[in-house]
Amino acid sequence: MAEPAVWQPLSEDVRRTLELLLDGPSDVHRALRTQIPCAEMRDSGCSCPCVYLRVVTEALEAAPTGPGLGPVASAPLLAADGGYDGEATLFAYDGVLEDLQFCDWEDHGPGPRPLWEWLGPRPA
Numbered sequence: 585m586a587e588p589a590v591w592q593p594l595s596e597d598v599r600r601t602l603e604l605l606l607d608g609p610s611d612v613h614r615a616l617r618t619q620i621p622c623a624e625m626r627d628s629g630c631s632c633p634c635v636y637l638r639v640v641t642e643a644l645e646a647a648p649t650g651p652g653l654g655p656v657a658s659a660p661l662l663a664a665d666g667g668y669d670g671e672a673t674l675f676a677y678d679g680v681l682e683d684l685q686f687c688d689w690e691d692h693g694p695g696p697r698p699l700w701e702w703l704g705p706r707p708a
Contacts, residue, residue, distance in 0.1 A: 589626040589627040589628075589629065589636075590626060591624040591625070591626050591638065591640075592624060592625060592626065593624060593625075594620070594623055594624065594625050595625070596698075597633075597698050597699040597700060598625055598635055598684065598699065599620060600698065600699075600700040601672070601684065601699045601700040601703065602620050602623075602674065602681070602684065603617070603620065603700075604659070604700050604703055604706070605657040605658070605659060605672065605674045605703070605706065606620075606656075606657055606674070607706070608657070608706070611647070611648055612647045612648055612649055612656055613656075613657065615645065615646070615647035615648065615679070616647045616656060616657075616674075616676060616681060618644055619639045619644055619647075619680065619681050620681075622639050622640055622641045622643075622644060623637050623638065623639050623640070623681050624637070624638050624639075624640055625637055625638075625684075628683075628685075630685075630686075632685075632686040632687070632688045632693070633686055633693075633694070633699055634683070634684060634685045634686055635683075635684050636682070636683055637681040637682055637683060637684060638680075638681070638682075639680050639681055645679075646678055646679025646680055647676060647679040647680070648679065649676045649678070649679045650679075651678055652677065652678065653675055653676070653677045653682060653683075654675065654676065655673050655674065655675055656674050656675065656676045657673070657674040657706070658671055658672060658673045658674065658706070659671070659672050659703040659704055659705070659706045660672075660703075660704035660705070661686065661687075661688060661694075661702050661703065661704065662702065662703070662704040664695050664697065668704075669688060669689065669702075670686065670687045670688045670689040671686075671687045671689075672684070672685070672686050672687075672702070672703055673685045673687070686699075686702075
């Protein structure tokens with residue numbers, strides 16, 4: 585029986601990926617960026633590098649995302665040759681970082697590159 589995943593500090597890869605996904609000027613992105621230093625992660629059990637997120641302090645205000653779970657940022661995933669490989673989507677729950685998903689439709693994965701280098705241009 586596998587041991588349950590434990591919460592740990594954000595890896596450098598996940599931290600940089602979150603910063604890039606949330607680099608927009610909106611109030612939502614700005615508020616979610618303030619949560620990154622207070623966030624932890626745990627493995628989602630997915631074969632892709634998806635992670636669950638939680639913010640470990642209640643001192644921060646929730647981002648104005650509205651109630652419930654929903655996407656707050658996304659970017660295409662690009663293979664090493666520049667071809668489209670899927671989507672990265674960041675979710676928040678009630679304005680708090682919740683889930684970073686990588687839908688690797690071509691099943692190539694980032695390869696030896698860091699996760700953040702797998703991200704393509706973000707929508708404006």
